[in-house]
Amino acid sequence: MTTRMPGDYGLKPLTIRGVKTTPVLVPMNFALGTSAARVTEAPLLLIDLETEEGVTGRTYLFCYRRSGARAIALLLEDAVGLIKGERVAPADIAMRLARRFALIGVTGTVRMALSGLDAALWDALARAAHLSLGDLLGGAPLAIPAYNSCGLGLMTPNEVADEAVRLTERGFKAVKLRLGYPTLKEDVATLKAVRARLGTGIEVMVDYNQALSVEDALVRADALASEGATWLEEPIRHDDLQGNAKIAAAGKIPLQLGENFNGVEGMAAALEAKACHLVMPDVARIGGVTGWMDAARLAEAHGIKMSSHLFPEVSAQLLAATPTAHWLEYVDWADSIVKYPLEIFDGLVLVPCRPGSGLEWDEAAVKRYRMT
Numbered sequence: 001m002t003t004r005m006p007g008d009y010g011l012k013p014l015t016i017r018g019v020k021t022t023p024v025l026v027p028m029n030f031a032l033g034t035s036a037a038r039v040t041e042a043p044l045l046l047i048d049l050e051t052e053e054g055v056t057g058r059t060y061l062f063c064y065r066r067s068g069a070r071a072i073a074l075l076l077e078d079a080v081g082l083i084k085g086e087r088v089a090p091a092d093i094a095m096r097l098a099r100r101f102a103l104i105g106v107t108g109t110v111r112m113a114l115s116g117l118d119a120a121l122w123d124a125l126a127r128a129a130h131l132s133l134g135d136l137l138g139g140a141p142l143a144i145p146a147y148n149s150c151g152l153g154l155m156t157p158n159e160v161a162d163e164a165v166r167l168t169e170r171g172f173k174a175v176k177l178r179l180g181y182p183t184l185k186e187d188v189a190t191l192k193a194v195r196a197r198l199g200t201g202i203e204v205m206v207d208y209n210q211a212l213s214v215e216d217a218l219v220r221a222d223a224l225a226s227e228g229a230t231w232l233e234e235p236i237r238h239d240d241l242q243g244n245a246k247i248a249a250a251g252k253i254p255l256q257l258g259e260n261f262n263g264v265e266g267m268a269a270a271l272e273a274k275a276c277h278l279v280m281p282d283v284a285r286i287g288g289v290t291g292w293m294d295a296a297r298l299a300e301a302h303g304i305k306m307s308s309h310l311f312p313e314v315s316a317q318l319l320a321a322t323p324t325a326h327w328l329e330y331v332d333w334a335d336s337i338v339k340y341p342l343e344i345f346d347g348l349v350l351v352p353c354r355p356g357s358g359l360e361w362d363e364a365a366v367k368r369y370r371m372t
Contacts, residue, residue, distance in 0.1 A: 021046065115284045179211075179224075
């Protein structure tokens with residue numbers, strides 16, 4: 001896998017001018033009820049990285065809370081102030097900013113801010129090259145298998161089953177089910193209800209959002225495997241590598257980790273500990289595009305399948321350049337503020353061929369949903 005650079009196309013270098021951030025609060029079509037919280041609105045931070053040459057790199061972040069969007073915006077402005085006037089060179093900038101933010105710690109909101117900046121820099125490079133981001137990274141136009149991760153939170157079995165049917169109406173062949181009810185009996189009843197309604201042709205991933213103890217996870221993993229769940233995601237604390245390794249070693253069901261990997265170092269530690277069978281990095285926590293490509297090389301070296309977490313518009317481009325690409329996690333949260341939502345056909349997300357990641361803001365919608 002070879003990552004191309006704009007110089008390969010004889011382009012003039014881009015120069016960083018500044019950044020514009022816009023926080024928006026968009027409604028979710030399906031409430032996301034997990035063992036941790038019930039979410040009905042998505043706080044997003046839209047990022048426009050401006051260059052002196054007139055090329056603007058775009059991306060966005062899901063910030064979990066309104067306060068997260070505000071904090072990340074301030075950190076982004078601080079980071080761009082440190083590199084204003086410099087050439088757009090994402091990997092070099094990522095290393096230097098990591099050093100500049102080392103004392104406060106490159107984790108949490110700092111990691112997300114720097115990841116968002118990195119993704120916007122790469123988007124600018126791809127736009128300048130008149131290439132999709134996937135093409136710039138050495139990938140090929142693809143249709144990526146996707147599972148619908150909207151909704152399917154903690155509700156009654158009948159409510160979950162009804163919603164699961166709605167989530168397959170656009171041709172999806174897989175969905176993600178949130179579990180973590182007080183008892184195993186309730187978890188199994190919910191999965192059975194979904195399975196009965198969807199039939200055997202639809203895959204069902206299950207996600208506990210770190211709700212269980214190791215002992216409980218081992219028991220529930222056995223039961224879920226018997227019901228044909230595709231994978232078991234974050235059953236316990238993501239950073240309990242020893243506990244996750246114990247669950248993975250039981251071998252009842254593929255164990256999925258990754259949305260909370262803090263940089264590629266976090267992923268490397270999990271693989272070294274044999275804490276999972278599958279990985280699904282989050283572009284906003286793994287280190288943006290630069291971090292993702294490092295993670296993709298690590299996954300390839302370990303022969304492990306790599307899926308995405310959130311940000312389907314950008315993640316589709318990255319999976320197109322990922323040798324062990326597995327599943328794209330699809331959510332429709334940004335659809336209300338982008339001009340060109342992702343297209344789905346027969347359970348596949350079609351990777352756009354537009355320049356960059358293909359993100360263009362619907363300015364009227366952005367104005368409507370802008371946080372005040």
